[in-house]
Amino acid sequence: MKQNPIGIIDSGVGGLTVVKEIIRQLPNESIVYIGDTARCPYGSRPKEEIMKFTIEMTKYLERFQIKMLIIACNTATAVALQHLRKKLSIPVLGVVHPGARAAIKGTSKNRIGVIGTEVTIGSKAYETALQSIQKRTIVYGLACPEFVPLVESGQWSGPIAEKTVENSLAPLKKKDIDTLILGCTHYPLLEPLIRDYLGDDVQIISSGEETAREASVILDHTKSLNDTNIKPKYRFFTTGCVSSFKEIARSWLCLENIDVQSINLSNVQVNREVSSK
Amino acid sequence: MKQNPIGIIDSGVGGLTVVKEIIRQLPNESIVYIGDTARCPYGSRPKEEIMKFTIEMTKYLERFQIKMLIIACNTATAVALQHLRKKLSIPVLGVVHPGARAAIKGTSKNRIGVIGTEVTIGSKAYETALQSIQKRTIVYGLACPEFVPLVESGQWSGPIAEKTVENSLAPLKKKDIDTLILGCTHYPLLEPLIRDYLGDDVQIISSGEETAREASVILDHTKSLNDTNIKPKYRFFTTGCVSSFKEIARSWLCLENIDVQSINLSNVQVNREVSSK
Structure with a gap:
């Protein structure tokens, strides 16, 4: 059991920010x-589709007897x-609560910004998590739909990325x-640009680091x-292009x-145990 | 169960730094x-005595049906x-591993200093915890036996405290x-002086904050x-002077x-279940 792997699922390469921190903070896993x-x-x-895709990934991981599942996608x-x-029956971690807890630990003004995808911001998942810990917290949510395509295409630095970060x-x-x-979890690749734009007075919390x-x-x-x-083993699977995934991961x-x-993943048989239906 | 209190034990007032963070990060508890x-x-x-005192405090807390025990003393x-x-049968947290994990997360050079009492430093508890996570970590332990008496006597600022911090x-x-x-857990009260002396390039980890x-x-x-x-209730017990404990806590x-x-505590009956003998 102890030497079984940790399973990590994500919509793409963003979850590699969690992988990087797991390798650093838990180098034996x-x-x-x-x-x-x-x-x-x-x-x-739509939420139904996201639920279906997430269950398909989880189901695929069953064969590896993972000892913990991390949903590395907000x-x-x-x-x-x-x-x-x-x-x-294994521990399941998401990235929302670790990020929320670290933000509560770090804030002194109780004024916290959250950036994410449209679904994440629309779900108010962070707002709920933050306010369930500390009611007085004021939360500003902002969807940044242009960030994920930038990162997935490998363009997380340079003038286009800079401009997109500033505008967003x-x-x-x-x-x-x-x-x-x-x-x-895609956003930490843009962190240097976000830090430059917002300045040193704003503490930046990477949900991925905190999740590790x-x-x-x-x-x-x-x-x-x-x-x-x-010795730990690292195995990666992608539903997309192997060579571009490999390039970004490397x-x-x-x-x-x-x-x-x-x-x-569309061939994965989802049984009743894991299915939401 | 959910509304049962968290039990926190310490050798004196140092564990109040954990209490402060629990109140801030977990305001419902x-x-x-x-x-x-x-x-x-x-x-x-001697270790046998520390073990005996710790068990006496734990035994005293049984009457409160605590849902978690925090040993807030390194x-x-x-x-x-x-x-x-x-x-x-409840979760028991110490302050060593939370501090070690936060340090591993924060360091980039893998060169970490640890200050503590003679027993803590002599036990190499942090060194073991740090190196069990990341073997390559270089750890410098330093006992600062003059810090606890300074804090317990309320003198955690001023020229005497400054000089003691510098010399130590x-x-x-x-x-x-x-x-x-x-x-x-006494040392966070000296943190401003420690920060002034070591400078901004050294990140300071408070085990208490991390434990919360x-x-x-x-x-x-x-x-x-x-x-x-x-509404949460906060109850404090001291084996020493109530009014000076109250003053520091306030x-x-x-x-x-x-x-x-x-x-x-010397009247506490320690039964076989909790006793180390």
Whole structure:
């Protein structure tokens, strides 16, 4: 059990920001990752579809006997976390609560900004999480639908990215926030530009980093941290183009010889146990 | 169960830094606190004695049906955490692992300083925790035995405190650390002076703050966060002087009408279940 991998699912490459932090903060743990790149972005899709796709990825991971599931996509967390927590016997982590808890820990003004996809912001998942912890928190949610396509196409720096970040975040500039949650796991790749635009007075919380930290807490609490000497294995699956996924993963994770395989999730048989129907 | 209090034990007033963060990060939770001020500091005592005192405090808390126990004292954590985790059926948190995890998350150089009492530093509890997460971490431990008496006597600012901080931390100045763990819950009261002396390039981790964050993660994971509308209650017990405990608690927690009662722990009957013998 201890040496079983952690399963991580995402709509595309964004969840690699969580992978990077798991490798750094939990270097003994093996990982199996699915990026549903072919159907990315999830952020503007109907909820039923997001639920279906998320369940398909979870079902695919069953064969690896994962000891923990991380939904590394904010949109899928907002839609499917509660459902999967009820259905699975392993710990299931989303990225919303870790981000919310870190923001509450960090804010002194109780004025917090959240950026994410349209579905994440529309779901008010962060607002609910933040205010369930601290009622007095003032939350400014802002959808940034142009960020995910930028990152998925590998253009997370340069003048186009700069301009997109400035235009998208302009409404947040005057809100006097002291903390900004990157409520989408794709966004940390844009963090240097976001930091330049908002300035040093705004603390930036990456939900991905915080999720890796909480995975560590829960694995420790449930006594399932890998304390064997077996070298960890990293396996990646994508529903999209293997070579472009590999290129982004290599550059972001600084790993050579990455094992990336192509899968087709629409063939996955979803049984009643995991299905939402 | 959800509205049952969190139990927090400490050798004195240091654990109030954990209380402050629990109140801020988990404002719905009730707290019962014991500060063993009469027998403080623990940091230079024999391990058997620290174990005995810690068990006496835990035993006293049984009557409050606490849903979680936090050992808010690094010395007691280093000595008694594993024992109490085995004996109690509720989650038991120490302050060492939360501090270690936050340091690993924050460091980029993998060069981490830890300051604490003689027992904490001598136990190498942080070194073990840090290196079990990331083998390559270089850890510089430094005992600062003069800090606890300063804080317990209310003298955590002013020229004497400044001089003591400077003299104590001088050996760390040249170690090129980028992260310092305050491995004693008394030390956050000295944090402004420590920050002034070490400069902004060293990130300071307060184990207490991090422990509150992890308490939140585990209560969420075990579905025992208080989501009722019942107003939280804070109760404090000290084995020492009630009025001086009250004065420090009021100033540190910014709470009026603090309920502080005197107790005598040497009368506590320790049964076989909790006893280490």
